[in-house]
Amino acid sequence: MQAGKKNYAKPLIILWTVCIVMFLYTPMVSVVLASFSKKRYFQFPVVNWTTRWYEKAFESLSVRDLLTTSFSVALLVTVLSVVLAFFGALAFARYDWKGRKLFQKIILLPIFFPQAVLGLALLLWFSVLGITTSWMTAVFAHMVWIVPIVTLIISIQVYSFDPSLEEAAVDMGATRLQTLREVTLPILSPGIISGSVFAFLLSWGNFPLSLFSTGADQTVPEWLYAKMVSGYTPMVPTLGSLMMGGATITLFVSYVAYTLYRGRQKRRLT
């Protein structure tokens, strides 16, 4: 009887999961749909299709500026966050030390923290310290939120790391730097790579922190928000679609690069 009941529970759960996935992707499909619609104000069903908005976006200098700002911020955030988070993750999961439990909790606090409030608190902080906000302060602001996330991601990898491998390397005469480069880093590389991809994309798409910390510079999500609230143009769905395209390409390229890298490593070992 138990088994009989389970048999119809499973298809129902699969069906429900499919519905949820469709729910999650509905708005993104709508944005892409709107970006190809010829009408100035979106109407469904779409009657006339056009790629005009994309041509305009590629020609526009201000769009280029926005993309450059977003890209520079995301790149710097990635590099800096991964370095801090790598050591943070070792302290989080690898070493046994006295303050570890407390450190684990403190490092996770910014993830739980409302981002808009964090952005405003940072704005206040910068102005009290006399720092003019620009895209560089946005890098700092993004990091406050992203370093903890990357630390968490790398930590998951560190938990499955066998410390005796490091000890073995040291026993066989490796220096501390050699051990780090030849043993620790390669073993933790899956965590570091997924951490970097997350850092890049979360910074690339971040809105609440950028809103208060970029000063005169503007990232794409900020521009989109400004246009959504006042002065809608068909460039909103177009640039939105371009942002999603950028994220997809980043994910895809890093996935392929990672698979190739793994394959080469395996061949080297066998």
Added chain:
Amino acid sequence: MQPGVRAAIPAAAFLLIGFAGPLLMVLGYSFMPPRTFSLAQAPTFANFISIVTDSYYLSFVWSVFLSLIAVALLLVISYPVAYGMAKMFGPWANVVTMIIVVPLLVSENIRLFGWVLVLLKNGIADGSMQLLFGVQLPSLLYTVPAIVLGLVYVYLPFMLFPLVIGLSMVPDTLKEAASDLGASRLQIFREIEVPLAMPGIMIGCMLTFILSLGSLAESKILGGQTVIMIADDIESAFTFAQNWPKGAMLSVILIVFSGSLVFFLFRRIDLDRIIGRR
């Protein structure tokens, strides 16, 4: 120095400057007289008194109310999916995880804008209803349910993944044993599954509640000006109104409220067990 301490220093020092510093600053400002811009003044409780006199508590009540609805809906919606991912899908669970993570990497306001296009007059929902049944829908955008939809939509993964972790901590053998001893499905659910999955359920509920409480974009993009949520009030105090002490006071209340929830949660769970499963 212990290697653990040495490894902890960079991240800890960074958070001291980037997180603890700004928060202490906000705390300091919340005790300054209204509409002032310097910290060097006699502290006062004027801001905290104005919560009651100027009815700022309204936005706070709305935020708590909408967040509670969102959390309840999220729990009901995500539980079956989490159960499937933890117990049924096997190797497919990883694929489902990937599919659900990807939208998280797309900017929140692009995804919310997608809902604007769906809910808009002559938008996707309205347009397809007209096309299929010839009925015109009432205005869906800029309503309270639209804000709840936005909250549920944006925070779904933050409920789902903790639930998956929680449910995968429930051993199947225990449920089989209970079933062999004659327990009904409801009894198994209530007496075994839910209690053992509790850490995950609690993390999911707390996380989504706190994130909803501090949300800004949902009420602005999908709600128009129907409802002012607490983060809206904080933002306008800091920007348009140029009343830093008031914004700081509202932030302090939000932080203390969410912070005490996080504190309770952290006291009851062991992160090593949940993340590292060792």
